[in-house]
Amino acid sequence: MTSPLLPALAAVSLAGLLAPPAVASEPWDGGAVGTVGKIIWDAGGGRLGLCSGAVVDAPNGSVVATAAHCARTRDNPEPPRDAWFVPGYDHGRDSYREDGWRIASWHTPEGWDVTRETVEVLPHDYAFLTVAEKDGRTVQEAHGANRIAFEPVPEGRRVAVLGYPAVEPYDGESLRYCEGDTDVLGADEAQAPNVGGLVLEGCDMTAGSSGGPWIQDFAADGQSGTVVAVMSVGSGDGHVVGRPFPDEARELFAAAGG
Template sequence: MNLPRARIPAAALAVAVVLLALGAPPAVAADPWAAGPVSTVGKLIWDAGDGRLGLCSGAVVDAPNGSVIATAAHCVRTGASPEPPAEVWFVPAYDHGRDSYRADGWPVTAFHTPAGWDVSQETSAILPHDYAFLTVGEKDGRTVQEVHGANRLVFEPVGEGDDVAVLGYPAAAPYDGESLHYCAGRTDVLFEGEAQAPNLGGLLLKDCDLTAGSSGGPWLTHYDEATESGTVVAVMSVGSGEGDVVGRPFPEEARELFTAAGGS
Protein backbone atom coordinates (compact mmCIF):
# COMPACT_ATOMS: atom_id res chain seq x y z
CA MET A 1 0.00 0.00 0.00
CA ASN A 2 1.14 3.56 -0.62
CA LEU A 3 1.07 5.02 2.88
CA PRO A 4 2.36 8.20 4.56
CA ARG A 5 5.46 8.36 6.66
CA ALA A 6 5.06 9.10 10.36
CA ARG A 7 7.51 11.83 11.35
CA ILE A 8 9.08 10.95 14.70
CA PRO A 9 12.24 12.45 16.23
CA ALA A 10 15.25 10.20 15.90
CA ALA A 11 16.57 8.38 18.97
CA ALA A 12 19.57 6.20 19.72
CA LEU A 13 19.29 2.86 17.94
CA ALA A 14 15.93 3.99 16.59
CA VAL A 15 14.16 2.50 13.63
CA ALA A 16 12.38 5.11 11.54
CA VAL A 17 8.64 4.63 11.33
CA VAL A 18 7.86 4.25 7.64
CA LEU A 19 4.84 2.24 6.57
CA LEU A 20 6.54 0.46 3.67
CA ALA A 21 5.64 3.19 1.22
CA LEU A 22 5.95 2.89 -2.54
CA GLY A 23 8.95 4.78 -3.77
CA ALA A 24 11.14 4.05 -0.74
CA PRO A 25 14.70 3.65 -2.03
CA PRO A 26 15.99 0.07 -1.90
CA ALA A 27 18.83 -0.54 0.51
CA VAL A 28 19.97 -4.14 0.16
CA ALA A 29 18.49 -6.92 -1.91
CA ALA A 30 15.97 -9.43 -0.64
CA ASP A 31 16.36 -12.84 -2.22
CA PRO A 32 13.78 -14.79 -4.23
CA TRP A 33 12.45 -17.73 -2.22
CA ALA A 34 14.44 -20.51 -3.90
CA ALA A 35 11.70 -23.14 -3.77
CA GLY A 36 9.20 -20.87 -5.50
CA PRO A 37 5.77 -20.01 -4.10
CA VAL A 38 4.83 -21.23 -0.60
CA SER A 39 1.41 -22.86 -0.23
CA THR A 40 0.57 -21.17 3.09
CA VAL A 41 1.81 -17.69 2.13
CA GLY A 42 0.12 -15.45 -0.40
CA LYS A 43 -0.79 -12.10 -1.75
CA LEU A 44 -3.75 -9.82 -0.96
CA ILE A 45 -5.09 -7.98 -4.00
CA TRP A 46 -7.90 -5.49 -4.52
CA ASP A 47 -9.03 -2.94 -7.06
CA ALA A 48 -7.68 0.43 -5.91
CA GLY A 49 -9.35 2.36 -8.75
CA ASP A 50 -7.93 4.20 -11.74
CA GLY A 51 -6.52 0.95 -13.10
CA ARG A 52 -4.40 0.34 -10.01
CA LEU A 53 -4.29 -2.70 -7.74
CA GLY A 54 -3.82 -2.57 -3.99
CA LEU A 55 -1.27 -5.12 -2.79
CA CYS A 56 -0.21 -6.67 0.51
CA SER A 57 1.01 -10.04 1.76
CA GLY A 58 -0.40 -12.49 4.28
CA ALA A 59 -0.34 -16.05 5.57
CA VAL A 60 -2.87 -18.76 6.36
CA VAL A 61 -2.90 -19.48 10.10
CA ASP A 62 -4.39 -22.52 11.81
CA ALA A 63 -7.94 -21.74 12.98
CA PRO A 64 -11.08 -23.73 13.85
CA ASN A 65 -12.88 -22.57 10.70
CA GLY A 66 -9.83 -23.14 8.47
CA SER A 67 -10.31 -19.70 6.93
CA VAL A 68 -8.06 -17.14 8.64
CA ILE A 69 -5.30 -14.98 7.12
CA ALA A 70 -2.85 -13.01 9.25
CA THR A 71 -1.69 -9.66 7.86
CA ALA A 72 -1.01 -6.03 8.87
CA ALA A 73 -3.78 -3.66 9.95
CA HIS A 74 -2.47 -0.95 7.64
CA CYS A 75 -3.28 -3.28 4.72
CA VAL A 76 -6.94 -3.02 5.73
CA ARG A 77 -7.56 0.48 7.10
CA THR A 78 -5.64 3.76 6.73
CA GLY A 79 -6.33 7.40 7.47
CA ALA A 80 -6.95 7.97 3.77
CA SER A 81 -9.13 4.84 3.48
CA PRO A 82 -10.65 4.12 6.90
CA GLU A 83 -12.93 1.39 5.57
CA PRO A 84 -11.61 -1.84 4.01
CA PRO A 85 -11.79 -2.21 0.23
CA ALA A 86 -15.10 -3.52 -1.06
CA GLU A 87 -13.58 -6.64 -2.60
CA VAL A 88 -10.30 -8.24 -1.52
CA TRP A 89 -8.83 -11.56 -2.63
CA PHE A 90 -6.17 -13.68 -0.95
CA VAL A 91 -4.12 -15.72 -3.43
CA PRO A 92 -2.08 -18.50 -1.76
CA ALA A 93 1.20 -19.43 -3.44
CA TYR A 94 0.84 -16.46 -5.77
CA ASP A 95 3.25 -16.51 -8.71
CA HIS A 96 2.81 -14.14 -11.65
CA GLY A 97 -0.99 -14.31 -11.42
CA ARG A 98 -2.00 -10.69 -11.90
CA ASP A 99 -4.57 -11.50 -14.58
CA SER A 100 -6.16 -14.42 -12.72
CA TYR A 101 -6.21 -13.35 -9.07
CA ARG A 102 -10.00 -13.53 -8.80
CA ALA A 103 -10.12 -17.05 -10.18
CA ASP A 104 -7.11 -18.18 -8.15
CA GLY A 105 -7.96 -16.32 -4.96
CA TRP A 106 -10.18 -16.75 -1.94
CA PRO A 107 -12.60 -13.86 -1.25
CA VAL A 108 -12.20 -12.00 2.04
CA THR A 109 -15.54 -12.04 3.83
CA ALA A 110 -14.64 -10.26 7.08
CA PHE A 111 -11.92 -7.90 8.34
CA HIS A 112 -10.79 -7.99 11.98
CA THR A 113 -8.60 -5.11 13.14
CA PRO A 114 -7.85 -4.25 16.78
CA ALA A 115 -9.66 -1.38 18.50
CA GLY A 116 -6.27 0.26 19.01
CA TRP A 117 -5.86 0.62 15.24
CA ASP A 118 -7.77 3.93 15.22
CA VAL A 119 -6.82 5.51 11.91
CA SER A 120 -8.12 8.91 13.00
CA GLN A 121 -4.96 9.15 15.10
CA GLU A 122 -1.34 9.61 14.07
CA THR A 123 0.39 6.49 12.78
CA SER A 124 2.95 6.72 15.57
CA ALA A 125 0.19 6.42 18.17
CA ILE A 126 -1.39 3.28 16.75
CA LEU A 127 1.62 1.40 15.34
CA PRO A 128 1.75 -1.14 18.20
CA HIS A 129 -1.63 -2.40 16.92
CA ASP A 130 -0.54 -2.99 13.30
CA TYR A 131 -1.89 -6.53 12.97
CA ALA A 132 -5.12 -7.94 11.57
CA PHE A 133 -6.96 -11.16 10.80
CA LEU A 134 -9.05 -11.73 7.70
CA THR A 135 -11.73 -14.37 7.27
CA VAL A 136 -11.98 -15.82 3.77
CA GLY A 137 -14.81 -17.74 2.15
CA GLU A 138 -14.75 -21.34 1.01
CA LYS A 139 -14.24 -22.53 -2.56
CA ASP A 140 -16.05 -25.59 -3.85
CA GLY A 141 -17.00 -26.43 -0.27
CA ARG A 142 -13.39 -26.45 0.99
CA THR A 143 -11.51 -24.04 3.21
CA VAL A 144 -8.21 -22.42 2.32
CA GLN A 145 -6.58 -24.38 5.14
CA GLU A 146 -7.88 -27.70 3.78
CA VAL A 147 -6.43 -26.94 0.36
CA HIS A 148 -3.20 -25.13 1.21
CA GLY A 149 -2.34 -25.97 4.82
CA ALA A 150 -1.69 -23.45 7.58
CA ASN A 151 0.97 -21.95 9.77
CA ARG A 152 0.91 -22.06 13.55
CA LEU A 153 0.24 -18.70 15.21
CA VAL A 154 1.84 -17.64 18.48
CA PHE A 155 1.23 -14.67 20.74
CA GLU A 156 3.67 -12.62 22.77
CA PRO A 157 6.15 -13.00 24.28
CA VAL A 158 8.32 -13.91 21.29
CA GLY A 159 11.64 -15.53 22.08
CA GLU A 160 14.88 -13.87 21.03
CA GLY A 161 17.57 -15.40 18.88
CA ASP A 162 15.41 -17.79 16.86
CA ASP A 163 16.03 -18.16 13.14
CA VAL A 164 13.33 -16.24 11.26
CA ALA A 165 12.42 -15.91 7.59
CA VAL A 166 10.41 -12.85 6.55
CA LEU A 167 8.37 -13.57 3.42
CA GLY A 168 6.37 -11.27 1.17
CA TYR A 169 5.66 -9.90 -2.27
CA PRO A 170 7.58 -6.61 -2.60
CA ALA A 171 6.17 -4.50 -5.43
CA ALA A 172 8.17 -1.27 -5.31
CA ALA A 173 11.36 -1.05 -7.39
CA PRO A 174 13.49 -3.02 -7.89
CA TYR A 175 10.72 -5.62 -7.45
CA ASP A 176 7.48 -6.15 -9.34
CA GLY A 177 5.34 -7.96 -6.75
CA GLU A 178 4.96 -11.03 -8.94
CA SER A 179 7.12 -13.48 -7.01
CA LEU A 180 7.89 -14.37 -3.40
CA HIS A 181 10.99 -12.85 -1.77
CA TYR A 182 12.44 -13.10 1.69
CA CYS A 183 15.00 -11.93 4.20
CA ALA A 184 16.40 -14.06 7.02
CA GLY A 185 18.03 -13.47 10.38
CA ARG A 186 17.41 -13.89 14.10
CA THR A 187 14.47 -12.62 16.13
CA ASP A 188 15.46 -9.42 17.94
CA VAL A 189 12.81 -7.86 20.19
CA LEU A 190 13.02 -4.09 20.56
CA PHE A 191 13.08 -3.13 24.24
CA GLU A 192 13.12 0.22 26.04
CA GLY A 193 16.16 2.26 24.99
CA GLU A 194 16.59 0.36 21.71
CA ALA A 195 13.94 2.05 19.57
CA GLN A 196 11.37 4.80 19.32
CA ALA A 197 8.28 4.22 21.45
CA PRO A 198 5.98 3.13 18.56
CA ASN A 199 8.35 0.29 17.67
CA LEU A 200 8.85 -1.09 21.19
CA GLY A 201 7.90 -4.74 21.36
CA GLY A 202 8.41 -5.12 17.63
CA LEU A 203 10.92 -7.45 15.99
CA LEU A 204 13.87 -5.85 14.21
CA LEU A 205 15.59 -7.29 11.16
CA LYS A 206 18.49 -5.47 9.54
CA ASP A 207 19.79 -5.61 5.97
CA CYS A 208 16.38 -6.22 4.41
CA ASP A 209 14.77 -4.10 1.69
CA LEU A 210 11.39 -5.80 1.35
CA THR A 211 9.31 -2.93 -0.02
CA ALA A 212 5.64 -2.01 -0.44
CA GLY A 213 3.56 -5.08 -1.16
CA SER A 214 5.40 -7.11 1.49
CA SER A 215 3.37 -5.44 4.26
CA GLY A 216 1.54 -8.07 6.30
CA GLY A 217 3.89 -10.84 5.22
CA PRO A 218 4.71 -13.46 7.86
CA TRP A 219 7.79 -13.61 10.06
CA LEU A 220 8.23 -17.40 10.22
CA THR A 221 10.24 -19.54 12.62
CA HIS A 222 10.61 -23.34 12.48
CA TYR A 223 9.78 -23.46 8.77
CA ASP A 224 9.13 -26.99 7.46
CA GLU A 225 9.81 -27.47 3.76
CA ALA A 226 7.63 -30.58 3.62
CA THR A 227 4.48 -28.81 4.84
CA GLU A 228 5.47 -25.37 3.50
CA SER A 229 4.55 -23.90 6.85
CA GLY A 230 6.07 -22.63 10.08
CA THR A 231 5.22 -20.52 13.10
CA VAL A 232 4.05 -16.95 12.54
CA VAL A 233 5.62 -14.80 15.27
CA ALA A 234 4.86 -11.41 13.66
CA VAL A 235 3.71 -9.69 10.47
CA MET A 236 5.62 -7.14 8.43
CA SER A 237 4.77 -3.66 9.69
CA VAL A 238 7.27 -0.90 8.93
CA GLY A 239 10.62 -0.17 7.36
CA SER A 240 13.25 2.54 7.61
CA GLY A 241 13.81 2.78 3.86
CA GLU A 242 17.46 2.12 4.64
CA GLY A 243 17.44 -1.63 5.19
CA ASP A 244 15.80 -2.03 8.62
CA VAL A 245 12.33 -3.56 8.95
CA VAL A 246 10.10 -4.19 11.94
CA GLY A 247 7.59 -6.98 12.40
CA ARG A 248 4.61 -6.62 14.73
CA PRO A 249 3.99 -9.60 17.05
CA PHE A 250 0.52 -10.51 18.30
CA PRO A 251 -0.12 -9.32 21.87
CA GLU A 252 -2.19 -11.34 24.32
CA GLU A 253 -5.25 -9.16 23.62
CA ALA A 254 -5.14 -10.28 19.98
CA ARG A 255 -6.51 -13.67 21.02
CA GLU A 256 -10.06 -12.35 21.16
CA LEU A 257 -9.73 -10.90 17.66
CA PHE A 258 -8.31 -14.17 16.38
CA THR A 259 -11.19 -16.09 17.98
CA ALA A 260 -13.69 -13.84 16.20
CA ALA A 261 -11.96 -14.39 12.85
CA GLY A 262 -11.62 -18.14 13.42
CA GLY A 263 -15.24 -18.79 14.28
CA SER A 264 -14.65 -20.33 17.70
Protein backbone atom coordinates (compact mmCIF):
# COMPACT_ATOMS: atom_id res chain seq x y z
CA MET A 1 0.00 0.00 0.00
CA THR A 2 2.97 2.31 -0.38
CA SER A 3 1.63 3.20 -3.84
CA PRO A 4 -2.16 2.99 -3.42
CA LEU A 5 -3.07 4.36 -6.85
CA LEU A 6 -0.94 2.01 -8.97
CA PRO A 7 -2.92 -1.26 -8.79
CA ALA A 8 -5.98 0.50 -10.17
CA LEU A 9 -3.96 2.26 -12.84
CA ALA A 10 -2.79 -1.04 -14.25
CA ALA A 11 -6.29 -2.49 -14.29
CA VAL A 12 -8.35 0.33 -15.74
CA SER A 13 -8.08 2.37 -18.92
CA LEU A 14 -10.29 5.04 -20.38
CA ALA A 15 -11.96 4.27 -23.67
CA GLY A 16 -12.91 6.66 -26.43
CA LEU A 17 -10.64 9.46 -25.22
CA LEU A 18 -7.64 10.87 -27.03
CA ALA A 19 -4.50 10.69 -24.91
CA PRO A 20 -2.51 13.92 -25.01
CA PRO A 21 0.98 13.99 -23.51
CA ALA A 22 0.86 14.10 -19.73
CA VAL A 23 0.98 17.61 -18.34
CA ALA A 24 2.70 18.09 -15.02
CA SER A 25 0.55 19.06 -12.09
CA GLU A 26 1.43 22.45 -10.67
CA PRO A 27 2.70 23.36 -7.19
CA TRP A 28 -0.06 24.92 -5.14
CA ASP A 29 1.09 28.51 -4.68
CA GLY A 30 -1.61 29.69 -2.30
CA GLY A 31 0.17 28.58 0.87
CA ALA A 32 -0.91 25.73 3.10
CA VAL A 33 -4.50 24.56 2.66
CA GLY A 34 -5.63 23.53 6.12
CA THR A 35 -8.67 21.62 4.87
CA VAL A 36 -6.54 19.39 2.62
CA GLY A 37 -3.85 17.07 3.87
CA LYS A 38 -1.80 13.95 3.67
CA ILE A 39 -2.71 10.54 5.11
CA ILE A 40 0.32 8.62 6.39
CA TRP A 41 0.54 5.22 8.02
CA ASP A 42 3.14 2.71 9.09
CA ALA A 43 3.16 0.07 6.34
CA GLY A 44 5.77 -2.08 8.08
CA GLY A 45 9.33 -2.84 7.12
CA GLY A 46 10.33 0.79 7.48
CA ARG A 47 7.87 1.84 4.78
CA LEU A 48 5.15 4.47 4.90
CA GLY A 49 1.76 4.28 3.21
CA LEU A 50 0.67 7.54 1.61
CA CYS A 51 -2.65 9.00 0.44
CA SER A 52 -4.40 12.36 0.36
CA GLY A 53 -7.68 13.59 1.83
CA ALA A 54 -9.82 16.57 2.74
CA VAL A 55 -11.75 17.66 5.81
CA VAL A 56 -15.48 17.83 5.09
CA ASP A 57 -18.14 19.53 7.18
CA ALA A 58 -19.70 17.01 9.59
CA PRO A 59 -21.63 17.19 12.88
CA ASN A 60 -18.70 15.83 14.88
CA GLY A 61 -16.14 18.06 13.13
CA SER A 62 -13.87 15.07 12.56
CA VAL A 63 -14.43 13.64 9.07
CA VAL A 64 -11.93 13.35 6.21
CA ALA A 65 -12.96 12.20 2.72
CA THR A 66 -10.56 9.95 0.79
CA ALA A 67 -10.50 6.90 -1.51
CA ALA A 68 -11.55 3.43 -0.38
CA HIS A 69 -8.39 1.88 -1.81
CA CYS A 70 -6.43 3.93 0.72
CA ALA A 71 -8.15 1.93 3.46
CA ARG A 72 -8.41 -1.58 2.05
CA THR A 73 -6.94 -3.55 -0.84
CA ARG A 74 -6.81 -7.23 -1.77
CA ASP A 75 -3.27 -7.44 -0.34
CA ASN A 76 -4.17 -5.44 2.78
CA PRO A 77 -7.83 -6.09 3.55
CA GLU A 78 -7.77 -4.42 6.97
CA PRO A 79 -7.30 -0.66 7.41
CA PRO A 80 -3.95 0.47 8.82
CA ARG A 81 -3.88 0.91 12.58
CA ASP A 82 -1.15 3.48 13.09
CA ALA A 83 -2.46 6.10 10.68
CA TRP A 84 -2.56 9.90 10.74
CA PHE A 85 -4.09 12.78 8.80
CA VAL A 86 -1.84 15.84 8.52
CA PRO A 87 -3.78 18.95 7.43
CA GLY A 88 -1.81 21.47 5.42
CA TYR A 89 1.11 19.04 5.12
CA ASP A 90 4.33 20.58 3.80
CA HIS A 91 7.64 18.70 4.07
CA GLY A 92 6.74 17.11 7.41
CA ARG A 93 7.69 13.44 7.00
CA ASP A 94 9.69 13.37 10.24
CA SER A 95 6.96 14.94 12.36
CA TYR A 96 3.71 13.55 10.93
CA ARG A 97 2.61 12.03 14.24
CA GLU A 98 3.19 15.29 16.11
CA ASP A 99 1.58 17.42 13.40
CA GLY A 100 -1.20 15.01 12.50
CA TRP A 101 -4.56 13.90 13.83
CA ARG A 102 -4.82 10.20 14.63
CA ILE A 103 -7.29 8.28 12.47
CA ALA A 104 -9.74 6.62 14.87
CA SER A 105 -11.87 4.74 12.32
CA TRP A 106 -12.16 4.04 8.58
CA HIS A 107 -15.54 3.86 6.83
CA THR A 108 -15.69 2.16 3.42
CA PRO A 109 -18.85 1.31 1.45
CA GLU A 110 -20.20 -2.23 1.40
CA GLY A 111 -19.59 -2.33 -2.33
CA TRP A 112 -15.84 -1.96 -1.82
CA ASP A 113 -15.34 -5.73 -1.59
CA VAL A 114 -11.59 -6.31 -1.88
CA THR A 115 -12.06 -10.02 -2.57
CA ARG A 116 -13.35 -9.04 -6.02
CA GLU A 117 -11.37 -7.65 -8.94
CA THR A 118 -10.55 -3.94 -8.76
CA VAL A 119 -12.44 -3.13 -11.94
CA GLU A 120 -15.61 -4.59 -10.42
CA VAL A 121 -15.59 -2.35 -7.34
CA LEU A 122 -14.22 0.95 -8.68
CA PRO A 123 -17.64 2.67 -8.56
CA HIS A 124 -17.36 2.37 -4.76
CA ASP A 125 -13.85 3.87 -4.44
CA TYR A 126 -14.69 6.49 -1.81
CA ALA A 127 -14.33 6.44 1.96
CA PHE A 128 -14.59 8.57 5.07
CA LEU A 129 -12.23 8.70 8.03
CA THR A 130 -13.05 9.78 11.56
CA VAL A 131 -10.09 11.43 13.25
CA ALA A 132 -9.63 11.79 16.99
CA GLU A 133 -9.69 15.15 18.69
CA LYS A 134 -6.37 16.78 19.50
CA ASP A 135 -5.78 19.03 22.51
CA GLY A 136 -9.54 19.15 23.05
CA ARG A 137 -10.32 20.40 19.52
CA THR A 138 -11.69 18.77 16.41
CA VAL A 139 -9.81 19.02 13.13
CA GLN A 140 -12.65 21.11 11.77
CA GLU A 141 -12.40 23.57 14.65
CA ALA A 142 -8.67 23.89 14.09
CA HIS A 143 -8.53 24.01 10.28
CA GLY A 144 -12.02 24.53 8.87
CA ALA A 145 -13.82 22.23 6.44
CA ASN A 146 -15.04 21.86 2.89
CA ARG A 147 -18.64 21.31 1.97
CA ILE A 148 -19.48 17.89 0.54
CA ALA A 149 -21.77 17.31 -2.43
CA PHE A 150 -23.43 14.07 -3.47
CA GLU A 151 -24.42 13.03 -6.99
CA PRO A 152 -25.41 14.37 -9.42
CA VAL A 153 -22.29 16.51 -9.87
CA PRO A 154 -22.74 19.74 -11.87
CA GLU A 155 -20.82 19.60 -15.16
CA GLY A 156 -18.97 22.38 -16.92
CA ARG A 157 -17.83 24.08 -13.72
CA ARG A 158 -14.21 24.64 -12.77
CA VAL A 159 -12.74 21.91 -10.59
CA ALA A 160 -9.37 21.82 -8.84
CA VAL A 161 -7.80 18.42 -8.10
CA LEU A 162 -5.44 18.55 -5.13
CA GLY A 163 -3.14 15.96 -3.62
CA TYR A 164 0.34 14.82 -2.70
CA PRO A 165 1.73 12.73 -5.59
CA ALA A 166 4.72 10.76 -4.33
CA VAL A 167 6.05 8.85 -7.35
CA GLU A 168 8.58 10.46 -9.72
CA PRO A 169 8.76 13.18 -10.77
CA TYR A 170 7.15 14.05 -7.43
CA ASP A 171 8.22 13.33 -3.85
CA GLY A 172 4.93 13.69 -1.96
CA GLU A 173 6.27 16.48 0.21
CA SER A 174 4.27 19.38 -1.19
CA LEU A 175 0.72 19.99 -2.37
CA ARG A 176 0.14 19.84 -6.12
CA TYR A 177 -2.93 20.51 -8.22
CA CYS A 178 -4.51 20.26 -11.66
CA GLU A 179 -7.46 22.33 -12.83
CA GLY A 180 -10.10 22.12 -15.53
CA ASP A 181 -13.82 21.93 -16.26
CA THR A 182 -15.88 19.21 -14.61
CA ASP A 183 -16.71 16.38 -17.03
CA VAL A 184 -18.78 13.36 -15.95
CA LEU A 185 -18.00 10.21 -17.95
CA GLY A 186 -20.94 8.68 -19.80
CA ALA A 187 -21.39 5.13 -21.08
CA ASP A 188 -20.22 6.17 -24.56
CA GLU A 189 -16.98 7.67 -23.22
CA ALA A 190 -15.48 5.11 -20.86
CA GLN A 191 -15.32 1.50 -19.84
CA ALA A 192 -18.00 0.43 -17.36
CA PRO A 193 -15.93 0.81 -14.14
CA ASN A 194 -15.34 4.50 -14.88
CA VAL A 195 -18.84 5.49 -15.98
CA GLY A 196 -20.18 8.17 -13.65
CA GLY A 197 -16.68 9.21 -12.62
CA LEU A 198 -15.24 12.64 -13.26
CA VAL A 199 -12.39 12.87 -15.76
CA LEU A 200 -9.68 15.49 -16.11
CA GLU A 201 -7.23 15.48 -19.00
CA GLY A 202 -3.65 16.70 -18.93
CA CYS A 203 -2.96 15.77 -15.31
CA ASP A 204 -0.14 13.43 -14.31
CA MET A 205 -0.87 13.02 -10.61
CA THR A 206 0.80 9.83 -9.34
CA ALA A 207 0.40 7.47 -6.37
CA GLY A 208 0.12 9.38 -3.12
CA SER A 209 -2.51 11.68 -4.62
CA SER A 210 -5.13 8.93 -4.15
CA GLY A 211 -8.10 10.21 -2.17
CA GLY A 212 -7.25 13.83 -2.87
CA PRO A 213 -10.28 16.12 -3.27
CA TRP A 214 -11.86 17.34 -6.48
CA ILE A 215 -13.10 20.76 -5.40
CA GLN A 216 -15.57 23.13 -7.02
CA ASP A 217 -16.39 26.68 -5.85
CA PHE A 218 -13.17 27.45 -4.00
CA ALA A 219 -13.60 30.27 -1.48
CA ALA A 220 -11.74 33.51 -2.11
CA ASP A 221 -9.21 32.66 0.60
CA GLY A 222 -8.32 29.38 -1.14
CA GLN A 223 -8.96 27.35 2.00
CA SER A 224 -12.21 25.55 1.22
CA GLY A 225 -14.81 24.74 -1.40
CA THR A 226 -17.16 21.90 -2.29
CA VAL A 227 -15.69 18.40 -2.53
CA VAL A 228 -17.52 16.64 -5.37
CA ALA A 229 -15.23 13.60 -5.74
CA VAL A 230 -11.99 12.00 -4.59
CA MET A 231 -9.03 10.88 -6.70
CA SER A 232 -9.55 7.27 -7.74
CA VAL A 233 -7.49 6.15 -10.75
CA GLY A 234 -5.41 7.41 -13.64
CA SER A 235 -4.64 6.15 -17.12
CA GLY A 236 -0.90 6.73 -16.88
CA ASP A 237 -1.02 8.99 -19.95
CA GLY A 238 -2.44 12.18 -18.52
CA HIS A 239 -6.05 11.32 -17.61
CA VAL A 240 -7.24 11.04 -14.03
CA VAL A 241 -10.63 9.95 -12.74
CA GLY A 242 -12.36 11.15 -9.58
CA ARG A 243 -15.06 9.12 -7.85
CA PRO A 244 -18.11 11.16 -6.78
CA PHE A 245 -20.27 10.31 -3.78
CA PRO A 246 -23.49 8.47 -4.72
CA ASP A 247 -26.67 9.00 -2.78
CA GLU A 248 -26.08 5.82 -0.75
CA ALA A 249 -22.84 7.37 0.55
CA ARG A 250 -24.93 9.61 2.79
CA GLU A 251 -25.42 6.80 5.30
CA LEU A 252 -21.69 6.07 5.39
CA PHE A 253 -20.95 9.76 5.86
CA ALA A 254 -23.45 9.91 8.72
CA ALA A 255 -21.73 6.96 10.41
CA ALA A 256 -18.37 8.71 10.19
CA GLY A 257 -19.67 12.08 11.30
CA GLY A 258 -22.25 11.18 13.93
